Amino acid sequence: MKINILNKIELIKDEIISTRRDIHKHPELGFQEIRTAGLVTERLKSLGMEVKTGIGKTGVVGDLKGNGDGPTIALRADMDGLPIQETGDKEYISVNENVMHACGHDGHVAMLLGAAKVLADKKDELNGNVRFIFQPAEEGEGGARYMIEDGCLDEVDEIYGIHLWTYQKTGEIGIKSGPILAYADKFTITVRGTGGHGATPHGSVDPIIAASHLITALQTIVSRNTNPLESSVVSIGKINGGYNFNVIADEIILQGTARAYEEDIRAMIKKRMAEIINGIGQTFGATIEFDYQDGYPATINDEGAYEKLLSSAKKIVGEGADFPYLSMGGEDFSYYAQKIPGCFFFVGSAPTNRPLGSVSHHSSDFDIDEDALLIGASVFVQVIDDLIGKNSQ
Ligand code: NI
Numbered sequence: 001m002k003i004n005i006l007n008k009i010e011l012i013k014d015e016i017i018s019t020r021r022d023i024h025k026h027p028e029l030g031f032q033e034i035r036t037a038g039l040v041t042e043r044l045k046s047l048g049m050e051v052k053t054g055i056g057k058t059g060v061v062g063d064l065k066g067n068g069d070g071p072t073i074a075l076r077a078d079m080d081g082l083p084i085q086e087t088g089d090k091e092y093i094s095v096n097e098n099v100m101h102a103c104g105h106d107g108h109v110a111m112l113l114g115a116a117k118v119l120a121d122k123k124d125e126l127n128g129n130v131r132f133i134f135q136p137a138e139e140g141e142g143g144a145r146y147m148i149e150d151g152c153l154d155e156v157d158e159i160y161g162i163h164l165w166t167y168q169k170t171g172e173i174g175i176k177s178g179p180i181l182a183y184a185d186k187f188t189i190t191v192r193g194t195g196g197h198g199a200t201p202h203g204s205v206d207p208i209i210a211a212s213h214l215i216t217a218l219q220t221i222v223s224r225n226t227n228p229l230e231s232s233v234v235s236i237g238k239i240n241g242g243y244n245f246n247v248i249a250d251e252i253i254l255q256g257t258a259r260a261y262e263e264d265i266r267a268m269i270k271k272r273m274a275e276i277i278n279g280i281g282q283t284f285g286a287t288i289e290f291d292y293q294d295g296y297p298a299t300i301n302d303e304g305a306y307e308k309l310l311s312s313a314k315k316i317v318g319e320g321a322d323f324p325y326l327s328m329g330g331e332d333f334s335y336y337a338q339k340i341p342g343c344f345f346f347v348g349s350a351p352t353n354r355p356l357g358s359v360s361h362h363s364s365d366f367d368i369d370e371d372a373l374l375i376g377a378s379v380f381v382q383v384i385d386d387l388i389g390k391n392s393q
Helices: 005-011 013-025 034-046 105-121 143-149 207-218 220-225 263-284 303-321 333-339 371-388
Strands: 050-055 059-064 072-078 129-135 158-165 178-181 183-192 232-241 251-260 287-296 299-301 342-348
Touching (some): 005 013, 005 303, 005 371, 013 034, 013 105, 034 050, 034 059, 059 105, 072 105, 072 333, 072 371, 105 129, 105 158, 105 371, 129 371, 143 333, 158 303, 158 333, 207 220, 207 232, 220 263, 232 263, 251 263, 263 287, 299 303, 299 333, 303 342, 303 371, 333 342
Parallel strands (some): 072 158
Antiparallel strands (some): 059 129, 183 251, 183 287
16 A cells, blocks of 8 residues: 555654643743753754754754755745743643743644654655755744745745644635735834823813824825735734823823735835824824834745645645735744745644634634644655655655
8 A cells, every 4th residue: 555645644643742831841932942942953863964053043954965966946934932921721831930832832843843754764766855944033033034044945836834723624725826925014103292191281282182093094104005906914002101180191102013915015105104103293292202113024835836836736635725814923934935936825723622713823722723833843844755755756
């Protein structure tokens, strides 16, 4: 009987799941992934790979040399957790206070190590090389940029990245050509007025009134300035300021995020924000400071890499792979995809014991369906087999 790739991954199911649980129990924040990187290094070395550590500060890169002069394909996992206190009663609940794998990066590492094990076994059949990239600090600090600076893409022809996704069921692969994740920018707006007594507003400039109008007006960027057939988001996530119920504040600080798939829409958002802020400031006599920080660029899947990944994913999950999906989230995989052809894909991993859509990434009770780990690892192996395996020519 011919044993297919999913069967091969199923043979190491216990190892993949226990690796994920081990990392889940010991989460580390960005650029502090010392234990995780140690575990990864040890595993890759035990598979006979050439391993480089300290890439992009705490990242690890393993090279599997095949048996021919075909291309080098990179597979990437991120390793960092989030500053969240885990809740719930899992037996492998985080032992590190206020740190949690609440996005599934523990699973990404486990899937890539599982794929590495199966691929190392068949390296003599590979007409090319596989580079395993374990990067730090995806959650905000852009670990990918540091990995690239340290040469992780040198001599790499294509790259594939994965994300577990609890908004989709196990057996579904979310994938799309072109933009799949958005520009993810951050802004801070400081509204300054003149404080005073709540009963004598006429002598003051009330920054809460100015900020309230501003928040409402900023929503018109999405509803009135963005082509309805395109996408954008402007969200205020935080408001700070004020002293007491009977005091007119002197300063209000707003923080938020702006998202778009296209650079021209991103530029339009910045421009409109500045114009609206200026107008509101003049209207209410407030001084408003605007600090806009560019975040990760949009993640744009290469058409060719997308076609290849889709065809490989179909071999694992059949029509479950034909599931176009995109999100206004941000990902620093975008930096790799700016340099070389790349494709990022979502692996459905909704826990089966909770209603679909109720498990949110970055929540303190985040969890995954661990069966999804087998699918993600299998897709990684399949794409390598299809691109540089012995039947690939
Ligand atoms: Ni994530």
